[in-house]
Amino acid sequence: MGKTLFEKVWDAHSIKELSNGQTQLLIGTHLIHEVTSPQAFGMLRERGLNVRFPQRTFATVDHIVPTNEMVEPYSDPLAQGMIEELRKNCSDNDITFFDTNTGKQGVVHIVGPEQGITQPGTTIACGDSHTSTHGAFGAIAFGIGTSQVRDVLATQTIALNKLNVRRINVNGELLPGVYAKDVILHIIRILGTNGGTGFAYEYGGDVFDRFSMEERMTVCNMSIEGGARAGYVNPDQVTFDYLKGRKYCPSGSAFDDAVARWKNFASDEDCKYSDVVSINAKDIQPTVTWGINPGQGIGINESIPTIISGETQSDRASIEEALNHMSFEGGSSIKGKKIDVAFLGSCTNGRLSDLQEVAKYIKGMKVAKNVKAIVVPGSQVVASIASAQGLDKIFIDAGFEWRGAGCSMCLAMNPDKLVGNQLCASSSNRNFKGRQGSITGRTLLMSPIMVAAAAIIGEVSDAREVFGF
């Protein structure tokens, strides 16, 4: 019987079974950032250990970088301390660091693929849960904790339990105005925020076959919001075309050899999945979250659930908690909720194609009065290509702030934060209480085009109507 990509990559990287039953797995590529790595380097120093394969770790700085302040020292001394610590750890250990002066800095999950570091058939780990993003290339990519960052630095391996694989097919045609972000919000809505526990999600079907690499990354990125530790798409010509010519990819005939190797990692036709879920593309609406976890999403024309609609006591309690936090009334419509902030960016939707798609529609339009709208390119590379294409000007003319690369308002570790109970239309991935920096702040997750529609109308809107799809 055939094997899934997950099994092939797992087997190729297995070192041995450990005494606790876990597998010692080789991590081919290790990505680090300033938030979860300094403590790991500290632990290494405490135990007198060295970095075992420094050339297999790559670093960038993203969470704490102020996106409106390019010059150091940053006004926040803690942020300055963190960037300096990373700089020092990288230079002491000969680790490649895409620092802010390299033109390559950005959100770690955007930088890896962009530089061609993320490759099919590899294992990737990073002390960041959205590492699942890299699965878009047919890599098995895990978010890990800091003790495991330490383990990778010291041994290039971690101890892991093998995952089961759930195949998720999305077949048919997506409706106009429905994007990759809607696909993953829909999947999480159906399968739940912990439906993926113990699984890697393998995404496939003709929607994924047609998706660009950037769209595949958007979906894989949020696998973790569905509880799946990893998510991936089998590598194909789209993958190889994306990787060709990128800095850290093999070139010339070595590239062709690599492609031949990479192809072999794709799941075999006769492989067996632990579970299969099939979704009809036509059922997916532009989706918006109304609550405080990413599974609480509805189609733009649906009403917000009422407490009594919850099936179990615990469902009703979580609906109630969400409605209270959001100050929404059960049964009211999501459309028409007045927003205060629009955030376009993050490792989910801060890539070039996200910005291009939005710019195409907002040209000549204006952000509503009273809405603060910001665009944060996911990396310096994205920012510079976008500027070269004149996208920055389109956004600025429309009334958006154009920022430097970083995580920005995806989470509250830099100056970009919600204030009070502001309502934010956000292209990011988490709507947890307090996620965007204010305890009472409120986040609505949606696709970039829906963020743009909300920014322009000043309230949650159906982008298809606003932009005439």
Add this chain to the structure above:
Amino acid sequence: MSDNLIKFVSGSAVYVPGDDIDTDRIIPARFMKCVTFDGLGEYLFYDVRYSEDGTQRVHNLNDVRFSKASILVSGNNFGCGSSREHAPQSIQKAGYKAVIAGSFAEIFFGNSTNLGVVCVCVNNNDREQISQYIESNPETQLSINLQELKVEIGNLSFACSIKEGARKSLMDGSFDTLNELLQNESEVDLVVGKLNYIEK
């Protein structure tokens, strides 16, 4: 192998109600601007304990009756969200030795086990009973017996579960895996040699 064998945990407990308690709630991101984990205990559940103006909220975590608690009891999918080890670190640094919940998010569970923070699951009915018992008898010692997979409080006894590998590693003190990982250098080199994308 550490000498730290964890077979049995006991202490008084505090109930933190709710499902899907995410890591942002356990430790808000703004407190992660640090280069060590020291001092994180102070910020555990910060926004659950304090409101925006800094005043204490009414919550079990602020209730003096539970101030000595060293075991947390909570709902389903505890620790979902980010992979930040800051979450179990802050739980441990705040003096908690174990979490009893309906279920755990995977990365959180792994991170916790690695630190020797015991995470066991009980079913919803039992959890209800445990939380009620704690509520009316806050001083009572609760115990988690990993040998027998039992949670006991007062005269009540409940079955609990934990991944077998994690249970074993806690009980034999091998939960911090680094020591064992370090032993297999030559096997690592062998696999590295077979994979053609890793230059040595």
